[in-house]
Amino acid sequence: MVLAPFGRGRVGSRADPSEPSDPLVRVSDVPPAPPPAPARRHGIDPSFTALPLHALADAALARARELGCSYADLRVEQVREGLRSFRDTALESSTDHSTVGLAVRVVHDGVWGFAAGVGLTTDVAARLAERAVATARISKPLTPHRVELADEPVHADRTWVSAYETDPFDVPEAEQQARMLDLSAALLAGAGVSHTSASLHVVREDKFFASLAGTTTTQQRVRVQPQLTAVSVGDHGFATMRTLAPPAGRGWEYLTGTGWDFDAEVAEIPALLAEHAAAPTVEAGRYDLVIEPSNLFLTIHESVGHATELDRALGYEAAYAGTSFATFDQLGTLRYGSPAMHVTGDRVVDHGLATIGFDDEGVAATTFDIVRDGTLVGYQLNRQMAAEKGLGPSNGCAYADSPGHIPMQRMPNVSLAADPGGPSSEELISRVDRGLYVVGDKSWSIDMQRYNFQFTGQRFYRIEGGRLAGQVKDVAYQATTTDFWRSMEAVGGEQTYLLGGAFNCGKGQPGQSAPVSHGSPAALFRGVNVLNTAAEGAA
Structure with missing residues (x-):
């Protein structure tokens, strides 16, 4: 396309x-x-x-x-x-x-x-x-x-x-x-x-x-x-x-x-x-993956976006969609991913679904670091969470989806940064001897601590000797959040970047739905476990 x-x-x-x-x-x-x-x-x-x-x-x-x-x-x-x-x-x-x-x-x-x-x-x-x-x-x-x-x-x-x-x-x-x-x-x-x-x-x-x-x-x-x-x-x-x-x-x-x-x-x-x-069905095993942003945005959303909401990390958000493994005592020390991982939160990017001038507590929109060089360095904050933990000002993450609901801490646009001057998708693929190229999101599953997950996609292509070799089907990739992001060897350049997202991020009781975007480049991951979904379903 x-x-x-x-x-x-x-x-x-x-x-x-x-x-x-x-x-x-x-x-x-x-x-x-x-x-x-x-x-x-x-x-x-x-x-x-x-x-x-x-x-x-x-x-x-x-x-x-x-x-x-x-x-x-x-x-x-x-x-x-x-x-x-x-x-x-x-x-x-x-x-x-x-x-x-x-x-x-x-x-x-x-x-x-x-x-x-x-x-x-x-x-x-x-x-x-x-x-x-x-x-x-x-x-x-x-x-x-x-x-x-x-x-x-x-x-x-x-x-x-x-x-x-x-x-x-x-x-x-x-x-x-x-x-x-x-x-x-x-x-x-x-x-x-x-x-x-x-x-x-x-x-x-x-x-x-x-x-x-x-x-x-x-x-x-x-x-x-x-x-x-x-x-x-x-x-x-x-x-x-x-x-x-x-x-x-x-x-x-x-x-x-x-x-x-x-x-x-x-x-x-x-x-x-x-x-x-x-297409033939995939052979289960470990593969290197080159994942396009049309798929990776959802993995960012579930394993990074939700996991770094401070109310969730503190256990205040638990009954509906769980807490987070990225607890507050690990701020500044948790090795979330590889040194290639730099994740920001923002409410300012043009055409972002969570972009706004001021949040629902009157806080001006801003951009802030969540993961820098692979280390957890920040959380999404509203004014109460920021004050409770002495983290300075709010970074503008309060939102209510209707006048009938109270504002709560909600996800901004959470995005993985590209490598300025970095490789194209083709160049990332050329580095892979045996792997899969992943395009588009489909179904997903993640546990109540945002830690164990699996994701499928719209299209999966075999990579053999650095070249694409046709589609395979019945594919899901599976990992823990930290194993997955630590396996990320490289991110693509700005030419591979795309702003994905969803209208319907759910949180809270009574439930609220919020729109949110996630920018991402293509990225290369080494040795990720791949399941054959047809075989798993028949087991």
Whole structure:
């Protein structure tokens, strides 16, 4: 598939599925794509700014002050979502919905209190402050430690809008459907494709925040997730292959050529799927792996992103998705990976799904180190976690997915750094005598301490003597987090870098879902255990 907008090579294919496809073509063989136009910076949606935002804040915060709160904030949110799903060349379902509401959070006598509602009046805002204080009073006997918050400068009257060109909600639904149906029809027309499924998820999130300290922020961000899957049913059984296009903090332009070439990828999937269906099953054993960022982003998410949330490492997040092996006593000493491993957290990269100007505690977005030269050097922090462990200011990792939920510590964009001037994917492959080349994510599993895991993928290619030798199937790679990252010998250069991610990172009880991106180059891992999933399933 063409990744020219990212400076990447092209995944090729052959018409005859019995011949191995060559999934790597030199960048010089791909016609250069014109540079994308700079994303236009929009204003905040007028329907949101027309709400009585400042009056609501004044009412809630004044009442919280009267009741003796040491801290209080108000959020007003308007979240609009559209979801279209398709099967073959027909629309299967289409939904649009909006969530609008306000929430008040307080610290009263050292204890958190929270209340939310949907009435956008000053009376409701004041009553929510009263309910939040009442909640704090009830919770006090159950709270072992007083809440302290790390200091943060005041950010008054700040506005931020994400980088996109066309608001997807400005595009008529008929046009949205037509684009997805055209792609579905092109995919279904491919040789060997029996069925297709597709979906389009678009979100616009508007948020106003105000605190007793004087911070007020108004923000808007847009994100899109198009996805198409080809299904093949035949003598080989049942096989599927999905587009590799990641969700992105972009607008409708993403579907029309900015950031990804969907038409080129859809044209190449049928031959790749046919080769996958006819491919031999993998022989289990230890292999060197060259993993593309379209797969590695998910391993980063599960084994690094979740493991370095400080609330999880401290055991506060446990019941839903577990704690972390990367406990606080190991900060600065844990050899997380090889010296080639440098992982950062950020809320600032253009088109990142977790990118924002200010988090849900009024903390300005920033970039920070998590793993440096293979050693654990930092955690994701909100203001409470930063203060509790004396780690200085928060790095902006508080987020609530709706006005009905309290902010919690959530993952920023967590990314593995490329090697400036480093090798291409082809050069990494040339270093491998016997191995596998891994493209695209699929299923995964990880334990409750983010330590033992296994991951599958969309496509796996044999590497023999430094060259690709066709696809194999039924593959999963398995390791512990530290063994895996310590086996990483090299990372690719910036030309191999891609920003992947997901809309639906889950955490908390009640559960919340957050969008997050993970940038990664291609990377070379030595001696990783590979399972044959068909054999494992039959055992």
